[in-house]
Structures are given as structure tokens and as C-alpha cells.
Amino acid sequence: MSSRSAALTRKQHPRTTEPVADNRAMHAALGLAFLGGALFYLLALISHEPADLPAWTHLAISDTAPATTHNLIGQLGAVLAGYTFWMFGAANYVIPVCLTWFGVCKFASPAAITLRSWIGFALMVISASAIFYLQAFWQWDDKNVTPYGAGGGLGYVVGGMLMLDIFGEVGSLLLLGTTYLVGMIFATGMHPIQVIIQGKDMMVQSAVNWWEGRAERRRLAEERATLPFTVPPPDAGKPSRKKKSPLPEVSDEINANTQLELPSVQNLPKIIDASAPKPPKPKPQLAEVWKKRQEQKEERIAFAKPTSLTARYKDYTVPPMDLLHYPDAASRMPTDEAPLRDMQEIIIETLATFDIQVTAGDITKGPAITRYEVYPSKGLRVNRIANLEPDIARATKAERINILAPIPGRDTVGIELPNRDKIVVPIRELLEDDTFQNGKAKLPLALGKDVYGKAVIADLATMPHLLVAGTTGSGKSVCINSIITSLLCRFAPDELRFIMIDPKVVEMQGYKDLPHLALPVVTDPKQSILALRWVVNEMEKRYQIFAKVGVRNFDGFNGRGPGKSFGKVTSRVGGGATMEEALQASAPSAPRSAPSPKKSLRDPHPDSIEDKDGLDALDEEDGYYVPKGSLWDGNSEPPPHKEPELEIPDSLPYIVVIVDELADLMQTAPADIESAIARIAQKARAAGIHLILATQTPRAEVVTGIIKANVPCRIAFQVNSALDSRVILDRKGADKLVGKGDMLYLPPGTSQLMRAQGTMVTDDELQNLVDHACNQGTPSFEAVLADPDEMGDEGESEAITPEDEAILEKVLEVLRSEKKASTSHIQRRLRLGYTRAARMMDILEQRGIIGPADGAKPREILVEL
Numbered sequence: 001m002s003s004r005s006a007a008l009t010r011k012q013h014p015r016t017t018e019p020v021a022d023n024r025a026m027h028a029a030l031g032l033a034f035l036g037g038a039l040f041y042l043l044a045l046i047s048h049e050p051a052d053l054p055a056w057t058h059l060a061i062s063d064t065a066p067a068t069t070h071n072l073i074g075q076l077g078a079v080l081a082g083y084t085f086w087m088f089g090a091a092n093y094v095i096p097v098c099l100t101w102f103g104v105c106k107f108a109s110p111a112a113i114t115l116r117s118w119i120g121f122a123l124m125v126i127s128a129s130a131i132f133y134l135q136a137f138w139q140w141d142d143k144n145v146t147p148y149g150a151g152g153g154l155g156y157v158v159g160g161m162l163m164l165d166i167f168g169e170v171g172s173l174l175l176l177g178t179t180y181l182v183g184m185i186f187a188t189g190m191h192p193i194q195v196i197i198q199g200k201d202m203m204v205q206s207a208v209n210w211w212e213g214r215a216e217r218r219r220l221a222e223e224r225a226t227l228p229f230t231v232p233p234p235d236a237g238k239p240s241r242k243k244k245s246p247l248p249e250v251s252d253e254i255n256a257n258t259q260l261e262l263p264s265v266q267n268l269p270k271i272i273d274a275s276a277p278k279p280p281k282p283k284p285q286l287a288e289v290w291k292k293r294q295e296q297k298e299e300r301i302a303f304a305k306p307t308s309l310t311a312r313y314k315d316y317t318v319p320p321m322d323l324l325h326y327p328d329a330a331s332r333m334p335t336d337e338a339p340l341r342d343m344q345e346i347i348i349e350t351l352a353t354f355d356i357q358v359t360a361g362d363i364t365k366g367p368a369i370t371r372y373e374v375y376p377s378k379g380l381r382v383n384r385i386a387n388l389e390p391d392i393a394r395a396t397k398a399e400r401i402n403i404l405a406p407i408p409g410r411d412t413v414g415i416e417l418p419n420r421d422k423i424v425v426p427i428r429e430l431l432e433d434d435t436f437q438n439g440k441a442k443l444p445l446a447l448g449k450d451v452y453g454k455a456v457i458a459d460l461a462t463m464p465h466l467l468v469a470g471t472t473g474s475g476k477s478v479c480i481n482s483i484i485t486s487l488l489c490r491f492a493p494d495e496l497r498f499i500m501i502d503p504k505v506v507e508m509q510g511y512k513d514l515p516h517l518a519l520p521v522v523t524d525p526k527q528s529i530l531a532l533r534w535v536v537n538e539m540e541k542r543y544q545i546f547a548k549v550g551v552r553n554f555d556g557f558n559g560r561g562p563g564k565s566f567g568k569v570t571s572r573v574g575g576g577a578t579m580e581e582a583l584q585a586s587a588p589s590a591p592r593s594a595p596s597p598k599k600s601l602r603d604p605h606p607d608s609i610e611d612k613d614g615l616d617a618l619d620e621e622d623g624y625y626v627p628k629g630s631l632w633d634g635n636s637e638p639p640p641h642k643e644p645e646l647e648i649p650d651s652l653p654y655i656v657v658i659v660d661e662l663a664d665l666m667q668t669a670p671a672d673i674e675s676a677i678a679r680i681a682q683k684a685r686a687a688g689i690h691l692i693l694a695t696q697t698p699r700a701e702v703v704t705g706i707i708k709a710n711v712p713c714r715i716a717f718q719v720n721s722a723l724d725s726r727v728i729l730d731r732k733g734a735d736k737l738v739g740k741g742d743m744l745y746l747p748p749g750t751s752q753l754m755r756a757q758g759t760m761v762t763d764d765e766l767q768n769l770v771d772h773a774c775n776q777g778t779p780s781f782e783a784v785l786a787d788p789d790e791m792g793d794e795g796e797s798e799a800i801t802p803e804d805e806a807i808l809e810k811v812l813e814v815l816r817s818e819k820k821a822s823t824s825h826i827q828r829r830l831r832l833g834y835t836r837a838a839r840m841m842d843i844l845e846q847r848g849i850i851g852p853a854d855g856a857k858p859r860e861i862l863v864e865l
């Protein structure tokens, strides 16, 4: 440690460092004192001869002082051994064994020796004396050592006078044997079998280490012998190696490496500094990746219609990496290891004061938190450590701590404490990461760095929808910006389009000129319903296109090769204009030229394909499709039917819908928003449409059961309570986060949470990226956003009250647990009247969660609950 950093450490930890160092020294001193005392005692016992006892002791066998003392510890040893043998008999040997145990415990780890340990020690000595007195196998006849037999005076009193008459010989031995084992557990804190197994393991391990070390030494000697120069053995005498050998450094290196490979060295706890940023890449590689992708696109561009987006953006380039900043590496102080070790010591000591013995494991310093690992002693229940969270927080003076008991996939318990100085994770570092550039992810998102410094790069295509939640100021907007940045650095406007819904108005205004936008940034909650309906419509239309072309999904469609299945295909379903048609036809944010009246003159047929959400839909009657709003009365000859044309585009772009503040939408028309989100979430993945929902209000009425069931991937930032954390993640944990980008990520297809520090992208960087994109094109909006006033009260037509929502949650719970959706069943289980139960079923049907009624059969459950 440099003197500067040492000084800094002392300054930063004025209270903790010195007492901890003192304590460590105290423990080591006490441990040594115990070990020394044990040896002292043992030597006195094994060299004891009654003749050594001085004449003034009442045990002396002669009135004259002995000429020489044979005891290795002199007269003191003779007196000590004489009186203790007189008192404890052969059980006297238990004492140095116990002292050795205490010494090793204190010396190797700062474990506490509690009153219970001392009581255990006493029980062992007392019961051993009595056992020695009572057993018939070995008699100690040397009356000069002890006149009371093998158990000494104590054994005679406990075994002979107190127990023999009452319990008999067998009963007493049984009782004393049990007492001895209980004492052993008290003294060591371990199961007796564990003491034996651990002792055996230690011996076996030492033997293995010795054997492996020997083999290694032999191998080295052989290697040395085969080297083209002679390296003298270390004991070869005075002449220095350097003088004799032409290449001495080589052999030094071999020795150093060999030492590192020894198993004992490998097992030492390590300090890993994962917070350090990776050095910047010498050249902007993302541009190279982009060039390769452009080459692959060339064929498609050649076949593209001149009016298409592909042709329009054929020369588009992604932003170069130097538009993003790297932090100044020189300003970063090197990590000082001493405070980290001291903190780990404080944790171990705190646990020891609660009689929880652990040993030190690795320390990993991440960008925002440091994880201290400890190995629990065998037989220790790890949730005892987790229960001590407030005590560890007090001892470490940490604002928020998190305990992983155990760390998933490891045999250690992790205690995570926030770092004093947070290291920002610049987004550029992740964008230059190999996983981002060359990984398999189709829609890679640079989310952050985990505690081990590994890049957390997710694939939105596999998620396929994401919920981001956290309290205000926790880092959601920065996260959403990082997601947008990741996609902007990868996709041209013809490959990916955004729909941004920003009821907070200020968050996404910076993107309003982005050529990737499919719709203007939506700020009016009522308009956001229209935007979501447009997405539903687009999704349905894509399915029609897939059916016509004969592919199953988005990847199949875009991967079918250029020049195939182009041209117009007539369709019986009108899904509104394709985006490319709209591109030519519509002015930015132009209202729909002829908004559909709410009802056609004819009542819809009950089995009609009318879209209940009021999408562009057609009524079916006798095989004819009649546009909604047509003046045909249904009695005369139907007007000549003009089948709408379904344009088959060259390729389809991904659509990423970002909702920044779901709560505002849910306040406007919860039923509509919920059902639109559920419909998109259920089917949109195969259509290349993905949802990202953000909220700072993680309450059950915002993040409803239906939304949660359909959005499996979650990112939680800091929240205020464990309850909020449960709403987002179905478990606590987010309440322990430290804010400013500290997050828990639930990746797709797993239940394992990953803690990470989110990537940082500054406003300047965003501005640079947007400017770069805007210089290459202007947005072309779809004509879908009508005047909100024209929507009337459609959204509230169902008039679902919060009370209904609460009942719906319960109904969903029943469906989830019993997998049976029938009105009578719900009536029985929730004690509802028929009308109400039937209404709940209707609402669920409307939201696409259950299928239509089919006689007396239970309804089909359409979503994975």
C-alpha cells in the first residue's frame, strides 16, 4: 500500500480501522497464549513424577526436598501436575486438549470463546473423571499420584459418592458418557461426529497437500534438469545464481508460478476489484459490425422498392462510438484492500458475538456495492446469518445491506454493502463489449455490470417484454435511455421503430425528431390508448401477412430472402395502411381523415369479427365484409365488395413500445390499457413487437396480476418497502438496493435475480446520438392518433370499479391455482352471486384471458398465469 493510500484509508475510516487491527492482534495473542498454555500443561503432565513434589506440599512422598526435578516445567510443573492428577486423575489430559482447541479457534479465526464453551469444558473434565473412576477396564494403582483411582478426587466424589448408588454402574456410565458428549458440543459448537470428520478431513488434506507438493517438487527438479542451462539447487552454496546461469529469470518465474498453483495458496480468500472499467477499445468496433451487417443487407436493398424505408435508409450509419464518453481513467483511485479486509473482519466478529462461527471468503468490489463472502461453519443454518441483518448493518454502519444466504450457486453467504464511492458504468464500455457486438442477441440491451464486473447484456427478443419499476430518482429514466441507446447503436430506422408513450411529458421529448419513431411521442393518456390499439392492429396485420406468405413468425418473414413473395396480395381483412403506405400517405401526427363512427347502422352479428376495441374492423354477413360506418341497411342488395389489399412489404421492422409511467395510463382507462397490454404481450413476440413498461408506482393496481402474468422479465430499482418489491419481483430485495442505478434484474426463463449497476448515459451523449440519427432522416408517422375528444367515453364504458378489480385479482388467483374457469366454480370458491361471477368471467374474456363460454364446460384459459 502506498503511503498516500494508507493515509487516505486512515482518513476515510477514522473509527473502524484501528480498533479492528487491535482486535485482530488481541485474538492472535490470546490464541497463542492458549496454545502455549496447553503445551506448558501437557509437558508438565507427561514428565510428572511424584518424587518431584516439594516437601512443603501435602502430596510429597518424602520429607526432604528432591535433589533434582525431572519435570520439564520444573517445580511449578511438578506441583501443577501433582495437584491436578490428584484432583482429576487421567481426565487431566482433557485439559490441554481443550486449551489447544481454544487456542486454534482464537488464532485461526476470531471466534468467540463464550461462557458456554467454558461450561462445556468443565462438563467434559468432570464427566471424564467420573468415567475414569467407574470404568473397570483400567485401574490406576499408583497411590502416589492419586489415592482415589483413575478418576482422581473429583471422579471419586461425582462417580463414587454421588452417582454409583443412585444410577448403578451401567446407568452412571451411560449418563456420564452423554454428559461428556454434551460438554464437547458446548465447548466446540460442533456435532461430535463433525469434530471427528473435520479432524480427519484436516489430516487427509494435509497429507494430500504434502504428497502433491512432493510430486510438484519432483516435477520441477526434472524440468530444471532438462533446461538448457544448469540452475543450481537453492542450497548449492555461496556463488549467486545470477552469476552462474545465463537465464536465471526463467527459473525464477517457474518457481513463482509453481507456488501459485499450490492448492493451499489457491484456497486463500481473494480480493477482486470488479469495479475498474475496462480500457477503451483502440478502434470503434461497432462500426465494423455495422459494416458487416450492411453488406448482408445489400441484396435486400437492391430489391427494395424506391419508396420503401429500406431504400430510404440504405446509406444510414449507426452512431460512432466516439459520440459516447469514457470516464477519465487517471482520476480513478486504486482500490485500497485494507479497509475491505477490516470490514470483513467486523462482519466476522459481529457474527461471532452472536455465537455464529464463520471464516473469511472472497471479497468482490463491484461498481456500486462490495460483496463480502463468508463460509459458515459446518452445521450452521445460514438463515441465522440472514436474521442478523440489522445487527450487521449497525456494526458496519451501512445504510442498507443485503444478505444472500447462500449466494446462488456457491457454498458461501454473501453480505453486500454499498461502496462509499460509486463507480459509474459508462454505456460505451458495454457497447464495446464482445457480447454486445458479436453475441447472439437479436435485440441486445446494455443493462449494466454485475457485482463481478461482468457485462449484463439482455436480449429483448427473448424477454420478450420488460417491466422497469423503482421509486423516483432510482435510475429508471437512465435505464430506459440506455435501452434506447443500445437499440439506436444497432438499428437503422427501417429495421426498428419506436413507439414512445410519455405521460410525464418531459422524459422523452428529446427523441421527438428521431427517424426511428413510428408515431409522435405520445403524451396524452387518452391518445396512448389509440397508440396501443394501433400496435394491436399492426400485430394482427403482421399475422395476416405471415399467413399469406406462409411463414410462422417475424424471423421467418424477414429471413425468407429478398425478392420473394413481393407484391400485393388481396386480403379479406382490412388492417389499415401498412407503415410504408402510411409513410407515403400521411402527414406527421395528422388526425384520421374520417374517424369511424362508434356504431354501424346494422347491429353486429354476435359471431362477427368486429374488434371489440373499436379497431378498424369489418362486419361479416353472408360472406361479405362491410366496413364499419357504411350506410348499407342490410336489407337491400349489398354494395359491391371491394376487397382491401394487403401489402406484403420487403421486410418488417421491429417495433419497440416504451411506456414511461404506466401509472398515468392506468388512471385513465385501466381496463382498456390492461387489455391492450395483455393482447400485445400474448401475441406480439412472434410479430417482432416488444413492450417496455416503466413505472415509479409499483402498486398492485398499476402493475396488476394480468400485466405481471404477461410481462415476465423485470428490472427493479430501489423501492421504499418490501411490499413494493414484492409487487415487482414477487419477492423482497429491491428495498435493499442503494439507488442511482443499483438494480435487480430478473432475466427470462429463470427465477434467479441478478444484482447489477445500471449503465449510465448522459444527456449530452443522448443528444449526440439523436442528432446523428436526425441528420440522416426525419420521422414518418403513422396516421393513427385521433383527437382525444373524439374517443368519447369509450374507455370507461365498462365502468370497472376498483372493487371489481379486487375481485378480479381473486378470480385470477383461483384460475391460477385450480386451472378451472367456470362461473359456478368461481361463485362457489369466492362466494359470489351468479350475476357478479358471470360479469367477472365476461371481463376476463374481454381481456383475452379466458375463452368464450361453451355450454356447461369450463372456459379455456388462454394465457399462462
Ligand SMILES: Nc1ncnc2c1ncn2[C@@H]1O[C@H](COP(=O)(O)OP(=O)(O)OP(=O)(O)O)[C@@H](O)[C@H]1O
Binding pocket: 424, 425, 470, 471, 472, 473, 474, 475, 476, 477, 478, 479, 696, 740, 741, 742, 757, 758, 759, 760
Ligand atoms: N446507472 C446510473 N449510474 C450512475 N448514476 C445514476 C444511474 N442511474 C441514475 N443515476 C443518478 O440518479 C439520478 C436519477 O436518475 P433517473 O432520473 O433515471 O431516476 P428516475 O427513477 O427516472 O426518477 P423519476 O422517476 O423521478 O424520473 C440521475 O440524475 C443520476 O444522477
